[in-house]
Amino acid sequence: MLVPLVDISNQQLSVDFIKSLDLIGEIILRIPDFSDTSLLTQFLEKHQLDTYWLFSVKEIVPDDIENIIQFLDQGAQKVIIPVSKILTNDYTFALPADRLAVSLNSRDLCDEELIKKLAGLVSGYLVTDVELKSISGNFFQDLNNFIQNVQKNTILSGSIAKVGIILQETNNIKYSSDLVQQLSTISADLVVPIKYLTLDSDNNLLNVADALTCTLKSDRPDGLFITVVVDERGVALGVVYSSAESVREALKTRTGVYQSRKRGLWHKGATSGSVQELKKIEVDCDGDTLKFTVKQFGTGFCHLNTRTCFGESKGLIALEETLQNRKISAPSGSYTQRLFQNPDLLHSKIMEEADELRSATTKDNIAWETADLLYFALVKCVANDVSLTDVEAHLDKRAKKITRRPGNAKPQWDISSKKTTETDNNAKDKQTPVNIQCKSDTIKMQKFKLSEIDSIKRTSLLKRPIINSDDIMARVRPIVNDVRNKGDTALIEYTAKFDKVQLNTPVISAPFPPEAMALDDVTRCAIDKAYENIYKFHDAQYDRSTLVVETMPGVVCSRFSRPIERVGLYVPGGTAVLPSTALMLGIPAKVAGCKEIIIASPPRKDGTVVPEVLYVAHKVGASKVLLAGGAQAIAALAYGTESVPKVDKICGPGNQYVTAAKMLAQNDSSAMIAIDMPAGPSEILVIADNSSIPKYVASDLLSQAEHGTDSQVVLISVSLTPEHLANIEREIHEQASRLPRVDIVRESISKSFILQVNNIKEALEFSNDYSPEHLILHMDEAEKLVDGVKNAGSVFVGAYSPESCGDYASGTNHTLPTYGYARMYSGVNTLTFLKHITAQKLTKQGLKDLGHTVMRLAEIEGLEAHRNAVHVRIHDIEND
Numbered sequence: 005m006l007v008p009l010v011d012i013s014n015q016q017l018s019v020d021f022i023k024s025l026d027l028i029g030e031i032i033l034r035i036p037d038f039s040d041t042s043l044l045t046q047f048l049e050k051h052q053l054d055t056y057w058l059f060s061v062k063e064i065v066p067d068d069i070e071n072i073i074q075f076l077d078q079g080a081q082k083v084i085i086p087v088s089k090i091l092t093n094d095y096t097f098a099l100p101a102d103r104l105a106v107s108l109n110s111r112d113l114c115d116e117e118l119i120k121k122l123a124g125l126v127s128g129y130l131v132t133d134v135e136l137k138s139i140s141g142n143f144f145q146d147l148n149n150f151i152q153n154v155q156k157n158t159i160l161s162g163s164i165a166k167v168g169i170i171l172q173e174t175n176n177i178k179y180s181s182d183l184v185q186q187l188s189t190i191s192a193d194l195v196v197p198i199k200y201l202t203l204d205s206d207n208n209l210l211n212v213a214d215a216l217t218c219t220l221k222s223d224r225p226d227g228l229f230i231t232v233v234v235d236e237r238g239v240a241l242g243v244v245y246s247s248a249e250s251v252r253e254a255l256k257t258r259t260g261v262y263q264s265r266k267r268g269l270w271h272k273g274a275t276s277g278s279v280q281e282l283k284k285i286e287v288d289c290d291g292d293t294l295k296f297t298v299k300q301f302g303t304g305f306c307h308l309n310t311r312t313c314f315g316e317s318k319g320l321i322a323l324e325e326t327l328q329n330r331k332i333s334a335p336s337g338s339y340t341q342r343l344f345q346n347p348d349l350l351h352s353k354i355m356e357e358a359d360e361l362r363s364a365t366t367k368d369n370i371a372w373e374t375a376d377l378l379y380f381a382l383v384k385c386v387a388n389d390v391s392l393t394d395v396e397a398h399l400d401k402r403a404k405k406i407t408r409r410p411g412n413a414k415p416q417w418d419i420s421s422k423k424t425t426e427t428d429n430n431a432k433d434k435q436t437p438v439n440i441q442c443k444s445d446t447i448k449m450q451k452f453k454l455s456e457i458d459s460i461k462r463t464s465l466l467k468r469p470i471i472n473s474d475d476i477m478a479r480v481r482p483i484v485n486d487v488r489n490k491g492d493t494a495l496i497e498y499t500a501k502f503d504k505v506q507l508n509t510p511v512i513s514a515p516f517p518p519e520a521m522a523l524d525d526v527t528r529c530a531i532d533k534a535y536e537n538i539y540k541f542h543d544a545q546y547d548r549s550t551l552v553v554e555t556m557p558g559v560v561c562s563r564f565s566r567p568i569e570r571v572g573l574y575v576p577g578g579t580a581v582l583p584s585t586a587l588m589l590g591i592p593a594k595v596a597g598c599k600e601i602i603i604a605s606p607p608r609k610d611g612t613v614v615p616e617v618l619y620v621a622h623k624v625g626a627s628k629v630l631l632a633g634g635a636q637a638i639a640a641l642a643y644g645t646e647s648v649p650k651v652d653k654i655c656g657p658g659n660q661y662v663t664a665a666k667m668l669a670q671n672d673s674s675a676m677i678a679i680d681m682p683a684g685p686s687e688i689l690v691i692a693d694n695s696s697i698p699k700y701v702a703s704d705l706l707s708q709a710e711h712g713t714d715s716q717v718v719l720i721s722v723s724l725t726p727e728h729l730a731n732i733e734r735e736i737h738e739q740a741s742r743l744p745r746v747d748i749v750r751e752s753i754s755k756s757f758i759l760q761v762n763n764i765k766e767a768l769e770f771s772n773d774y775s776p777e778h779l780i781l782h783m784d785e786a787e788k789l790v791d792g793v794k795n796a797g798s799v800f801v802g803a804y805s806p807e808s809c810g811d812y813a814s815g816t817n818h819t820l821p822t823y824g825y826a827r828m829y830s831g832v833n834t835l836t837f838l839k840h841i842t843a844q845k846l847t848k849q850g851l852k853d854l855g856h857t858v859m860r861l862a863e864i865e866g867l868e869a870h871r872n873a874v875h876v877r878i879h880d881i882e883n884d
């Protein structure tokens with residue numbers, strides 16, 4: 005296969021010349037560099053190329069990546085990057101491996117280690133970049149070895165697919181057909197770009213045709229080449245023969261010209277009128293057969309006046325032909341013609357058929373309605389001179405797109421937001437196609453520079469990707485009301501619906517059966533160690549003494565604490581079961597001395613609770629475990645049911661349904677319930693400077709990104725060098741790709757971002773405004789920055805304080821405020837489970853001295869009874 009290479013800086017190249025190159029393959033465009041793409045944009049506008057490769061030997065910097073991606077999205081098939089840049093600049097990982105080609109020079113051909121390394125990185129082409137003058141005696145030998153080596157490694161890694169050669173002409177050594185002949189014997193899987201193919205003032209088309217035909221070999225005695233002729237959609241029209249002369253003529257006239265075995269040179273349609281416009285000539289894998297892609301005019305390709313030599317076409321192509329004919333002349337009363345003439349009618353029919361397809365359910369019905377819709381859609385296309393090929397070209401382009409649109413429906417078509425009761429499983433099913441579609445994409449956070457965004461953008465970055473809270477409330481309200489009104493029956497029903505578990509009773513009471521909390525030694529020791537540390541830290545928070553202050557002689561005020569008696573602790577269990585949350589809630593409740601502790605968590609599919617959670621429930625002295633999750637569990641704890649005692653306070657994190665139900669219950673004064681805080685989807689903000697270690701930074705970001713698709717992670721890059729930032733990004737992609745929860749991470753990372761700032765002051769300002777649940781300071785003198793932290797749930801200081809330690813076992817609590825509530829809420833702590841009671845004792849003298857102040861203030865407020873309560877006493881004291 006030939007892929008011509010042209011230098012776009014060559015001002016002489018004519019549109020005609022480029023088009024003739026386009027006929028024989030994709031064109032490699034050599035561009036000066038990727039940072040200034042104006043020349044390339046002009047070139048593409050002028051030549052209207054659909055498929056091309058890009059090649060520059062200049063240094064590629066991170067800022068170029070966006071430009072490259074933009075061109076890959078708009079039509080570029082591949083980008084060729086010099087090998088040195090692939091191996092030394094980690095940011096090239098941001099480009100899709102299968103759209104990347106790597107150029108090597110001839111001495112790299114013998115470097116086996118290099119080929120091995122590349123095999124893991126690239127799944128596109130390896131292109132050897134060879135100057136003709138350097139082609140010496142053993143070049144072909146080296147090339148053969150190289151190809152074999154690549155093939156071997158391709159098989160091992162399944163990644164590198166093809167090998168190409170860029171031949172560089174020099175002033176005195178020119179590309180020759182002998183050379184191509186020699187090259188064509190090397191390997192079937194070869195790309196042979198011709199460098200510096202410039203406009204030939206005599207006959208440049210012959211030049212191209214020669215280059216093409218000298219790579220062909222015929223196995224026929226008459227030396228002709230079998231030629232398959234297909235239409236623009238790849239449908240075979242027939243088989244003919246070509247010669248070097250007919251190919252030359254076809255390229256020159258850009259029509260279907262072949263070699264008839266009887267009549268010689270054959271210009272297809274010259275007598276019948278069924279002419280062809282030539283779209284492309286391709287050579288097959290072993291160089292003995294040609295494929296002509298043509299646009300067929302007239303009655304068809306076959307001498308029997310059918311479209312193909314294999315009979316008439318069927319399906320969409322036949323419908324398109326009929327519609328095109330109807331457009332030119334239609335029998336009277338033709339419905340299709342009525343549609344052509346009445347765009348409003350056509351529009352209504354498209355809408356009607358789309359709606360009918362939407363409601364179709366059976367296989368037959370769906371096929372029927374789709375056919376209807378396609379008919380009307382095609383009428384619209386033909387009416388506007390749009391062909392099926394144009395439609396398919398768009399589909400092909402989309403398949404290659406790197407940056408994906410979110411794909412949400414426009415508000416007027418968004419029926420999902422109108423559905424109020426969607427099951428967990430349904431939601432998961434819906435995510436599947438998205439996950440499959442994105443599987444091969446780079447896992448990457450969006451990037452912004454603080455200096456380049458305006459205040460509106462800054463404000464939007466401070467917001468969390470929360471889904472419409474009205475929508476969530478609308479889903480949660482009926483669940484809460486049902487559980488409130490129907491008690492256990494509703495609780496069991498919702499558990500069956502959302503968790504797919506049919507329970508007889510939703511509660512397990514203490515003492516819990518030992519076999520249900522049996523653990524292996526390693527697990528039990530880990531839980532015991534975490535318990536010990538968390539207990540130590542939370543116990544130290546409990547000041548059991550009474551605060552006593554004599555505010556003035558004879559006036560003694562005091563304050564003492566008492567536990568909240570009955571508490572409900574929510575332990576999430578949707579996408580991951582979190583026994584650690586049972587520790588984080590149960591231990592402070594136990595330290596505080598709460599009398600009744602009820603732990604709620606979604607049941608496992610077999611209707612039981614995980615032994616680790618039950619073991620913790622046992623250790624913290626829980627009286628009951630409620631086998632329910634989501635809004636229904638919160639409602640049961642808030643209002644009580646036949647088997648679930650009503651509690652006074654509900655604590656614990658959860659998804660949006662859990663958080664919304666906690667807020668609803670708190671706002672209902674008849675529920676008499678307190679909550680800890682809105683602790684929603686996990687989040688983390690990392691501030692990193694050039695002293696940070698990329699793999700640590702990435703691992704911390706991912707540790708929270710894996711919680712749920714709604715988690716958000718933020719990296720604030722403080723003057724990171726492009727290489728350092730690229731290393732972090734590469735680590736994110738590589739580490740994430742290896743995670744079992746990669747599909748969740750892919751989604752949460754896509755909602756996350758990197759903010760590039762110039763100094764630590766800007767970083768802290770943004771972080772304080774964002775008020776993250778977790779803040780990690782990845783820098784040498786991290787401790788010094790803690791003073792500047794105004795809002796955060798919990799801070800992790802320095803490279804060796806991963807957030808995971810706080811999640812599990814260092815001692816601090818992991819139930820922390822999210823959504824920016826760290827501005828005004830603390831995380832769960834021992835005080836969460838306590839209330840403070842104040843007391844006072846006044847002596848006679850104390851009352852006498854304070855009384856007049858109180859009476860005057862009561863007078864100001866017009867509250868006579870208040871004043872009198874002091875007055876009657878002072879009267880007695882003064883008259884004693």
Ligand SMILES: NC(=O)c1ccc[n+]([C@@H]2O[C@H](COP(=O)([O-])OP(=O)(O)OC[C@H]3O[C@@H](n4cnc5c(N)ncnc54)[C@H](O)[C@@H]3O)[C@@H](O)[C@H]2O)c1
Pocket residue numbers: 425426427428431479502503575576577578579580582585606632633634635636657658659661662683684685686711712714715777818819820821822
């Ligand atoms: N902020 C913190 O301190 C903290 C700590 C741990 C976990 N988290 C967060 O807790 C969350 C846990 O979420 P999860 O989903 O894994 O578990 P979860 O237990 O919070 O929610 C699961 C329940 O949600 C309900 N549900 C699911 N789909 C529903 C639907 N369509 N309609 C109504 N109800 C539905 C079901 O009843 C299910 O039992 C994560 O977002 C995680 O980040 C936060």
Ligand SMILES: N[C@H](CO)Cc1c[nH]c[nH+]1
Pocket residue numbers: 582584585685686687708777811818819820
């Ligand atoms: N990081 C979560 C709080 O946002 C807590 C958790 C539990 N298990 C692992 N992590």
Ligand SMILES: [Zn+2]
Pocket residue numbers: 686707708711811
């Ligand atoms: Zn976590």
